[in-house]
Amino acid sequence: MNSADLGRRVGVPSTALFTDQYELTMVQAALKAGTADRRSVFEAFTRRLPEGRRYGVVAGTGRVLDAVENFHFDDEMLTFLRDQNVVDSPTVDWLGDYRFSGDIWGYPEGEVYFPGSPLLRVEGSFAECVLLETVILSILNHDSAIAAAASRMSAAAGGRRLIEMGARRTHELSAVASARAAYVGGFHTTSDLAAGFRYNIPTVGTSAHAFTLLHDSERDAFQAQVDSLGRGTSLLVDTYDVTEAVRTAVEIAGPELGAVRIDSGDLLLVAHRVRQQLDELGATETKIVVTSDLDEYAIASLAAAPVDSYGVGTQLVTGSGHPTCSMVYKLVARARSADPADPLLPVAKKSLGAKSSRGGRKWAARRLDEAGVAEAEVIGSGEVPAELADRQLLVELVKGGEVVGREPLEAARERHIAARSGLPMSAMQLSRGEPVLPTEYV
Structure with a gap:
C-alpha cells in the first residue's frame, strides 16, 4: 500500500482551532472543578434522516482521523487564546500539552446508517473528548451529506x-x-x-x-x-x-x-x-x-x-x-473519576420535544432476514445478543491516541456499494418515504 492510497497528508495544518469557543471554556471550568479527567463516552449520531431520504451514508471518517491526529495547539495559537482572553492561563498551559490519548470506534466509512446509529464513539477523559466535538461534526455532517x-x-x-x-x-x-x-x-x-x-x-x-x-x-x-x-x-x-x-x-x-x-x-x-x-x-x-x-x-x-x-x-x-445531516455529538456515559476501574454511568439529555437522547455506551448491529437482506438497525448497551455478534457495525479507529483504522479510499467506496446492495430494493426509490430500515433499541 503506497502513501497515495491513503491520501497525501504531508503538511496538513493543525485542526485545533476548527472549533467553537465553548469547547475550550468547558475545559477551563472542568479543570477548575476537578472533573476534566472523568472517563467519558461521547457519541455522534443523528436523530432523523433528512426528509425523504431512505438511508444515510457515512463519509469523512478518514478525514476525521486526520483531524484528530493533527489536533494540537502551536505557540501562535496559544498566544492568540491568551491575548484574546478566550481561556485562562492554566487552561492555555493544559492545551499546550494536548494530544488525544483515548479510543474511537465508529461505523466504517462507506457504511449506511439510520436514525440513532452511533456513527462515532469517542472515549477518554471529558476534556480531551469534548474538544473534538466541533471538528468531528463539521466533517461528518458535510461529507455524509x-x-x-x-x-x-x-x-x-x-x-x-x-x-x-x-x-x-x-x-x-x-x-x-x-x-x-x-x-x-x-x-x-x-x-x-x-x-x-x-x-x-x-x-x-x-x-x-x-x-x-x-x-x-x-x-x-x-x-x-x-x-x-x-x-x-x-x-x-x-x-x-x-x-x-x-x-x-x-x-x-x-x-x-x-x-x-x-x-x-x-x-x-x-x-x-x-x-x-x-x-x-x-x-x-x-x-x-x-x-x-x-x-x-x-x-x-x-x-x-x-x-x-x-x-x-x-x-x-x-x-x-440537504447540505447537512444534522448529526450531534453527545455525552452518553461518564465515570465519577478518572479511575479506569470506576464504572461508567449512563447520562442523557432529557429535554422536551425531539431533542432528547439515549444514554449508555452503545453497540450497533444490522439484522438480516432469511434472504440475507437487511431488515433492522439494532442498537443497545451492555452485552450483544449472540445472534447479532457477527453483525456488529462499529470498528476500532483510534486506540490509545494512535490511529489504527486508516484505510485506502477505494475500500470505503467498495464498502458503500456492498452496503447499499444489502438494503431492501425500496431504498433505491427516489420518492419521499421513511428510512428503509427501522431502528430497534434493545
Whole structure:
C-alpha cells in the first residue's frame, strides 16, 4: 500500500482551532472543578434522516482521523487564546500539552446508517473528548451529506459513469472534501485536481465553451483540441448548432472520437438525436456525456436516453437539497473519576420535544432476514445478543491516541456499494418515504 492510497497528508495544518469557543471554556471550568479527567463516552449520531431520504451514508471518517491526529495547539495559537482572553492561563498551559490519548470506534466509512446509529464513539477523559466535538461534526455532517446525494445519483445512473464537477459551486476546500465524499458515494471521477492530488481520485476534463469562442470557428477549435489531446478527447458540441458541431467533430476526429458533451437544451431529446447522428456517421463507439444542473431526479429521467456519463456540479456539492445531516455529538456515559476501574454511568439529555437522547455506551448491529437482506438497525448497551455478534457495525479507529483504522479510499467506496446492495430494493426509490430500515433499541 503506497502513501497515495491513503491520501497525501504531508503538511496538513493543525485542526485545533476548527472549533467553537465553548469547547475550550468547558475545559477551563472542568479543570477548575476537578472533573476534566472523568472517563467519558461521547457519541455522534443523528436523530432523523433528512426528509425523504431512505438511508444515510457515512463519509469523512478518514478525514476525521486526520483531524484528530493533527489536533494540537502551536505557540501562535496559544498566544492568540491568551491575548484574546478566550481561556485562562492554566487552561492555555493544559492545551499546550494536548494530544488525544483515548479510543474511537465508529461505523466504517462507506457504511449506511439510520436514525440513532452511533456513527462515532469517542472515549477518554471529558476534556480531551469534548474538544473534538466541533471538528468531528463539521466533517461528518458535510461529507455524509454529499455522499448520500452521490449515492442516490449513483443508484439513479444505473451503472453509467458519474463525473464530480462542482468545484466552482462551493468553497475551494469544501470542493476537495466534496469530491472525496462523492467518490465514496459512487462517483467515478472528479474535475478537481486538488482532490485528485490529495486523494488519488481519477481526474478528467477537456474544454469549456470559452475554448470554442476563442477560435475563429468551431472547426478551428475542434482541430486544435484534437491536435493537442488526440482523437479520443471529448468535444463540447452545443456552443452553436449541435447537429453541425457533431458533423464537424466526426470529420476532424473520425470514428475514433472519444465523446461529445451536451451542456444545454432538452437533454433527453438532444441525446437521442446525437446518438442517431453519430451512428449514421460511423462513430458508433463515441460516447455521449451530459451536464447542465443535473440531480438524481434529472439523471433518473434520462434512464431511457443513450447517455454514457453524467457530469454533476451544484446539486452534488450542496447535498441535493440537504447540505447537512444534522448529526450531534453527545455525552452518553461518564465515570465519577478518572479511575479506569470506576464504572461508567449512563447520562442523557432529557429535554422536551425531539431533542432528547439515549444514554449508555452503545453497540450497533444490522439484522438480516432469511434472504440475507437487511431488515433492522439494532442498537443497545451492555452485552450483544449472540445472534447479532457477527453483525456488529462499529470498528476500532483510534486506540490509545494512535490511529489504527486508516484505510485506502477505494475500500470505503467498495464498502458503500456492498452496503447499499444489502438494503431492501425500496431504498433505491427516489420518492419521499421513511428510512428503509427501522431502528430497534434493545
